[in-house]
Amino acid sequence: MDSVERPTWAPGDIDLGRPSIARVYDYWLGGAHNFAVDRAVGDRVLADVPVLKSVILNHRAFLRRAVRHLLSQGIRQFLDLGSGIPTVGNVHEIAQAVDPTAKVVYVDIDPVAVAHSRAILTGNELVGVLQTDVRDARGVIKSPEVRNLLDFDRPIGVLMVALLHFVPDSDDPHGIVAAYRDALPSGSHLAVSHAGYEDGEWDPAWDDAKSVYNRGVSEITYRRKQEVQALFTGFELVEPGVERLPLWRPESPDDLDEHSARFLGFGAMGRKP
Template sequence: MPDHSEWTPAHVNTEAPSAARVYDWLLGGGHNFAVDRAVGRKVLEAQPDGLRIARSNRAFLGRAVRYLVDQGITQFLDLGSGIPTAGNVHEVAQRANPESRVIYVDYDPVAVAHSQLMLRDNERASIVDADICEPQAVLQAAETRRLLDLDQPVALLTVAVFHFVPDERRPKEILAEYIAHLAPGSYVALSHLTADQMPTEMAGVVEAMKNSRDPMYFRSYAEISDMLEGLELVPPGLVDAPSWHREEGDDDDQQGIYAAVGRKP
């Protein structure tokens, strides 16, 4: 485990768990605290497939970014990006097309600080410290305006983020506001945890996360599909994450998270 002082802002409460840091731990990262690991272990006690679900989601992100680069997309807006670990959007996109530009958005101070450190020499990628539930703050941020041209197609990445947004904050309307500001030909990639297949286990995950900074709100297939209304879904549509553009050699059949990519007409 690295020295916390190297990557932890002074004002961070190391006794309060954070979803970004729990996810970092599940993916094998080193930028988390004891309290995050304790919550992560509770998640795995409730849902033994938690590691597979996290990795399945991460694999979907990589496939989606490669697909979008193949469609000619060179601009990416990654909401709720979390703590940079291997296989981040800028790494995948810029490997496929060095001209790709990426804006990450998160409000976890460790995620922001570590992203700033990681991206300090990358002129085509940056991080915006903002709440993704405030689209105007994200879209009007200086770094967003510097790197992204919203008059041209953009890939909006909402990967494993909206299950942290409660119904009262109107996640569908938040997503719709982002989409309204995107040019035609833009894409939205979305993944979202669900309790459809494993209600008991996923209820345990909700319980494990309820006292963290980021409690969770799982949704059904119908509710997630409704969030994508108005987009032209890329085949095979909204499916279990491993089934979206499965690549040769993939044998993952993990359920628990739905995924889709849609195009704005």
């Protein structure tokens, strides 16, 4: 793709001829920050796992509901970990529609996602972007991007949406969450969406879907409901606790369908006392 065809939101050092998983996600979410090469990859994966788009849209819907609930609790600053490209229905759009002074820091390790994010967010001084590994909680919390924008004397909403199932047990997801928890002020909240299942309900088809996803997108780890709940050690769970993703505070019938009660994933939110 030559410079004439390069849109203003696509940084010059990004190779638009190579697919990016961040832009593939943008495509699946119905965003506009993707190219033909990204759509081709996205379509190939969806051909093998058609349900994947519904899964991704449900995680995004959870993000929307979680941010709105946090806003209702008076929270006006957000830390979005593993954010990808802030595409359609992103955190700062939702938050600043309610309060134009709301602040957001997006964090992602993917240089493509970060480069696009910075280009898209140019001019919004209340939104920051940090490129780093979210597993390094101390590095994230101590970074100038976070410290210059977020006030750690006031509650913060931390979002780990569709993130921790990409963190294997060997990287200690519980320890990662605990490190963020310990750095947050009282009254802060953590929202998590995570691929998983209840004991005794395993479907062999889920293994097939996981294999396709691992090959085409990224390695994923399913966790049982009890394991997801354990991530909230030190937090007070917000009602309804750890719940199937579509069933966590649905806002309308559009959030639900006949598969909601068997959705392969959970959502939950906790408050730090």
